[in-house]
Amino acid sequence: MKINLNHDDLGYLQQLETTALITTTPYVISPNIDWLIVNSASATSVTMPAAKAGRHVRVTNISTGTVTINAASGDTIDGAASTTIASRWTTKEFKDASVVGQKWLTI
Numbered sequence: 001m002k003i004n005l006n007h008d009d010l011g012y013l014q015q016l017e018t019t020a021l022i023t024t025t026p027y028v029i030s031p032n033i034d035w036l037i038v039n040s041a042s043a044t045s046v047t048m049p050a051a052k053a054g055r056h057v058r059v060t061n062i063s064t065g066t067v068t069i070n071a072a073s074g075d076t077i078d079g080a081a082s083t084t085i086a087s088r089w090t091t092k093e094f095k096d097a098s099v100v101g102q103k104w105l106t107i
Contacts, residue, residue, distance in 0.1 A: 018032050018033055018034045018035070019033065019034065019035040019036070019037060020033050020035075020036050020037070021037045021039060022036065022037070022038055022039070022040070022044075022046075023038075023039050023040050024040070025040065025042070025043070025044040025045045025046070026044075026045040026046065026047065027044070027045070027046045027047070028046070028047045028049075029046060029047065029048055029049050029057060029059075030049065031049045031050070031052070033049070033057070034056065034057060034058065035057075035058040035059075035060070036057070036058070036059045036060070037060045037062055038059065038060065038061050038062065038063065038065075038067045038085075039062050039063045040063050040065045040067075041063050041064050041065050042065045043065050043066050043067075043068070044065050044066070044067045044068070045067075045068045045070065046059065046067065046068070046069055046070065047069075047070045047071075047072060048069060048070065048071055048072050048075065048077065048094065048104060049072060050072045050074075050075060051072070051075045051096045051097075051098055051103035051104055052096055053096055053098060053099075054096060055095070055096040056093065056094070056095050056096075057093070057094045057104075058091055058092070058093045058094070059085065059091065059092050059094075060085075060089075060090070060091040061085040061087065061088060061089070061090050061091075062088065062089060063088060064088050066084055066085065066086045067084060067085040067086075068082055068083075068084050069082060069083050069084065069085070069092065070082045071103065071104060072103075074103075075103035075104060076103050076104065077094065077103075077104045077105075077106065078104070078105060078106050083106065092106055093106065093107045094106055094107065095107045
């Protein structure tokens with residue numbers, strides 16, 4: 001899914017959800033973060049929080065560096081240990097799906 005956002009949009013949207021804007025790596029997404037916005041021209045590594053029933057997490061890359069999203073220990077993302085966002089202005093959304101044996105599914 002691609003979302004086109006400008007700087008003003010980001011400021012407004014950050015008020016709607018619990019968000020974090022990061023520029024350094026590695027970063028562990030805390031359990032209270034719903035939306036992580038990554039702004040780094042270098043490759044960045046983030047780790048998802050532990051999966052929890054009903055949990056939804058969004059990660060957006062607003063720069064040119066590739067973002068590697070790692071599952072927390074014991075969890076998976078679509079059955080794998082990690083996934084990436086290689087394109088600028090791209091968002092991946094994840095929903096806990098532990099009822100089907102995978103901890104996070106990309107939606």
